[in-house]
Amino acid sequence: MTAFDSEFQPTESNHPTAPHSDTRLVDRSKLSKMYQHYVEMKDKYPHALLLYRVGDFFETFFQDAVTVSRELELVLTSKHGGEVGRVAMTGVPHHAWERYTTQLVEKGYAVVICDQVEDASEAVGLVRREVTRILTPGTLLEEGMLKASRNNYLAAVVIAATHWGLAYADISTGEFLTTQGSDLEHLTQELMRLQPSEVLFPTNAPDLGSILRPGETSPHLPQCLPPAFCYSLRSQVPFSAGEARSRLLQKFKVRSLEGLGCEHLPLAVRAAGGLLEYLADTQKENSVPLQLLRTYTVTDYLIVDHQTRRNLEITQTVRDGTFHGSLLWALDRTNTAMGGRALRRWLLQPLIDIKGIQARQDTIQELVENTALRQDLRQLLRQIYDLERLTGRAGSGTANAKDLVALADSLSRLPELSELVSEAYSPFLRALQKVPAKLEELAQKLHAHIVESPPIHIKEGGLIRSGVNNLLDESKATVEADQQWIANLEVDERSKTGIPTLKVGFNKTFGYYISISRAKSDQVPSNYIRKQTLTNEERYITPELKEREARILSARDDLNQLEYEIFVALREEVGEQAEVIRNLSRAVAAVDVLCGLAELAVNQGYCRPQMVPGREIQIVDGRHPVVEQSIPSGFFVPNSTQLGHQSATDDKGQMTNDNPDLIILTGPNASGKSCYLRQVGLIQLMAQTGSFVPARFAKLGVCDRIFTRVGAVDDLATGQSTFMVEMNETANILNHATSRSLVLLDEIGRGTATFDGLSIAWAVAEYLATDIKARTIFATHYHELNELAGMLANVANYQVTVKELPDQIIFLHQVQPGGADKSYGIEAGRLAGLPAVVIKRAKQVMGQIEKHSKIAMGLQNLD
Numbered sequence: 001m002t003a004f005d006s007e008f009q010p011t012e013s014n015h016p017t018a019p020h021s022d023t024r025l026v027d028r029s030k031l032s033k034m035y036q037h038y039v040e041m042k043d044k045y046p047h048a049l050l051l052y053r054v055g056d057f058f059e060t061f062f063q064d065a066v067t068v069s070r071e072l073e074l075v076l077t078s079k080h081g082g083e084v085g086r087v088a089m090t091g092v093p094h095h096a097w098e099r100y101t102t103q104l105v106e107k108g109y110a111v112v113i114c115d116q117v118e119d120a121s122e123a124v125g126l127v128r129r130e131v132t133r134i135l136t137p138g139t140l141l142e143e144g145m146l147k148a149s150r151n152n153y154l155a156a157v158v159i160a161a162t163h164w165g166l167a168y169a170d171i172s173t174g175e176f177l178t179t180q181g182s183d184l185e186h187l188t189q190e191l192m193r194l195q196p197s198e199v200l201f202p203t204n205a206p207d208l209g210s211i212l213r214p215g216e217t218s219p220h221l222p223q224c225l226p227p228a229f230c231y232s233l234r235s236q237v238p239f240s241a242g243e244a245r246s247r248l249l250q251k252f253k254v255r256s257l258e259g260l261g262c263e264h265l266p267l268a269v270r271a272a273g274g275l276l277e278y279l280a281d282t283q284k285e286n287s288v289p290l291q292l293l294r295t296y297t298v299t300d301y302l303i304v305d306h307q308t309r310r311n312l313e314i315t316q317t318v319r320d321g322t323f324h325g326s327l328l329w330a331l332d333r334t335n336t337a338m339g340g341r342a343l344r345r346w347l348l349q350p351l352i353d354i355k356g357i358q359a360r361q362d363t364i365q366e367l368v369e370n371t372a373l374r375q376d377l378r379q380l381l382r383q384i385y386d387l388e389r390l391t392g393r394a395g396s397g398t399a400n401a402k403d404l405v406a407l408a409d410s411l412s413r414l415p416e417l418s419e420l421v422s423e424a425y426s427p428f429l430r431a432l433q434k435v436p437a438k439l440e441e442l443a444q445k446l447h448a449h450i451v452e453s454p455p456i457h458i459k460e461g462g463l464i465r466s467g468v469n470n471l472l473d474e475s476k477a478t479v480e481a482d483q484q485w486i487a488n489l490e491v492d493e494r495s496k497t498g499i500p501t502l503k504v505g506f507n508k509t510f511g512y513y514i515s516i517s518r519a520k521s522d523q524v525p526s527n528y529i530r531k532q533t534l535t536n537e538e539r540y541i542t543p544e545l546k547e548r549e550a551r552i553l554s555a556r557d558d559l560n561q562l563e564y565e566i567f568v569a570l571r572e573e574v575g576e577q578a579e580v581i582r583n584l585s586r587a588v589a590a591v592d593v594l595c596g597l598a599e600l601a602v603n604q605g606y607c608r609p610q611m612v613p614g615r616e617i618q619i620v621d622g623r624h625p626v627v628e629q630s631i632p633s634g635f636f637v638p639n640s641t642q643l644g645h646q647s648a649t650d651d652k653g654q655m656t657n658d659n660p661d662l663i664i665l666t667g668p669n670a671s672g673k674s675c676y677l678r679q680v681g682l683i684q685l686m687a688q689t690g691s692f693v694p695a696r697f698a699k700l701g702v703c704d705r706i707f708t709r710v711g712a713v714d715d716l717a718t719g720q721s722t723f724m725v726e727m728n729e730t731a732n733i734l735n736h737a738t739s740r741s742l743v744l745l746d747e748i749g750r751g752t753a754t755f756d757g758l759s760i761a762w763a764v765a766e767y768l769a770t771d772i773k774a775r776t777i778f779a780t781h782y783h784e785l786n787e788l789a790g791m792l793a794n795v796a797n798y799q800v801t802v803k804e805l806p807d808q809i810i811f812l813h814q815v816q817p818g819g820a821d822k823s824y825g826i827e828a829g830r831l832a833g834l835p836a837v838v839i840k841r842a843k844q845v846m847g848q849i850e851k852h853s854k855i856a857m858g859l860q861n862l863d
């Protein structure tokens, strides 16, 4: 049972006159007709909030009114509901429904819009109302409800023992992908990467159709599904192999799924088919244009698990979860919303295919070298709106005329874009050299049909230019002539009647009228018919005035309808081109990302890393891309890195530690160990994204995974201690890392007794260096670990240096060979003002410990 349901356990009100607030308890036969209809609708959507159009408002009644008034802090009122008495009610003005619905959806509710589908003034009996839209967190299209800078993913998951299928779509941009795997940990990591707004999960739970809001638990959800997301519990039927497959075949009009790459991936097919069914169920008449389904494999990309993504602060900082200070913040120089979203996707899913990486690098390089091209492109890209989402809204029939003008403006920039890149030779720029002629024609047509600055509402006219449609022009001319006649009426009647203060006015109730001050009412001509008497004036109509008015009003309705029809036809034409426009949008987005990365490379002095097939990681004068932008220019101290043991030998054939697999990094607090560790991880990740990197030179073997274990954060949510979290993360690394992984460990074993911690740290480092041979940087305060380098050829010691003055330590932030053998902790204590006697004693204790802790020697004896 969801929290949503539990709030509405039928409870009989004690108060005899309290308004009814539960549809399940009310005597329906005593409800008035409209409420009976409302209750029928509510029965169909028990788990959603039903917004029901009544005149100028979207109202909610009964239990929904209670929820909505609480969630939106609106006043809960009541209304007469027939013989039953009063019914709880709260509502929002119809023009503001988007704003209020956004808030409800953000809180994890599904919202059903039940709108009037006929003109209230023409309705016989009850106005016809239908469900026109169902909004759930993962199925939004409206501009105001979406964040421009990130995708809004709807995911669907199928689990069979340890195997899983995952499909996801962003219906606002049309992306639709599916995959399957056999390790549930990968499923969790994929979901954490995608951060979907809603996840569909097929189950046989009794409360099908409900949405579990973030943090809500259900016995029907398996452990591998992170509780941070909204889960929609769905029937298993559309997720069955047969149904899902035929839905996909039908949607993409194909005979087999071979071409989509998932013919032999039953779980991927089941997830994708189930997702399509949900879209059909929620989108009603708006059919959403989706790109052709793409199948991918998780291991085709660099695997960056959630902890690592968090520790490396890819999209938000660890400390306060802000975008400012993240890698994305430091790298984003894109000029379009599409580019911004693409950069985020790229950073969350870096490549392992060298050719793919080099194609991006080639494009950046061309743009770095050709400054004029880069600047011109960036200038032009600024004028391109969100083509992906505009097309989505056009295709689903939710775009307004302003959207189509924005789309036309953007499409008409594309020929200029292709002209700019006509001489380009790198792959991503060449992809823009040809713009399909039909898109140019479409842009011209839209511009020729729709006025430059149309109103938001599409049913109230004022959208279409003259010269587009003869009938429209003729009706417009008639209306204008009648309006002119009315405009002249004031002057004509003043001269006819000799009343200089006579006025022609208009109001909603009476339409046009002639107003005469009461003092002059005796001079009124006989054909004037009195309609209304006010304190100082009398209002009249004439048969002729009413005839003109009737003509204007009816012609205006026809005009608005005709304009609407022309507009809808144009919108459909755009929808038909959705696939072509979106293919091009993706190419534009990629060029925007690469242009931004090129700009960054030039401004920040990045270099093109050489990507090599081996295991080597060689970085000369590397910098941390975020820290260097956060401190004054020139203050960041660059440091080099050399990792990836190649059985290095010196001139005499002796093994050396020059090119180790594992570095033990020591240094005092705040000297820069964490910064260095992250810098290496970020440079590797940036390089596999295709970006240039903050270094003087870099030669990098492609990694399969990056792991980090950084800092100590209590996982209060799961009730795990700092130490257990640390051990879990470490276990995960040791169980999954390979010799092609990059492992960054900061402070292993600090959350327990010193000797336990040191022993674990030692054993972990040794295992990584000897068994896994992963490239590892191990930052630690246990300088005893420096002894490892004496035992293992592929381990080297490095330290972050400081300069000691009598009463202070100066941080040099320089990473140099060698191990710190000094306890800076005691030094720091002295600087902090610990009494001299305590410091002295601490040094004595330290000396004793060191005397008895020659670990390497002891272990050799053990071996």
Ligand SMILES: Nc1ncnc2c1ncn2[C@@H]1O[C@H](COP(=O)(O)OP(=O)(O)OP(=O)(O)O)[C@@H](O)[C@H]1O
Pocket (backbone or CB within 6 Å): 627, 631, 635, 636, 637, 638, 639, 667, 668, 669, 670, 671, 672, 673, 674, 675, 676, 813, 814
């Ligand atoms: N290479 C560098 N150049 C300039 N400033 C640096 C550099 N490295 C680190 N810093 C600065 O030093 C501060 C401390 O660095 P960091 O947190 O990496 O230290 P640490 O050695 O990991 O400390 P602790 O052991 O206490 O965790 C950083 O916030 C950064 O501003």
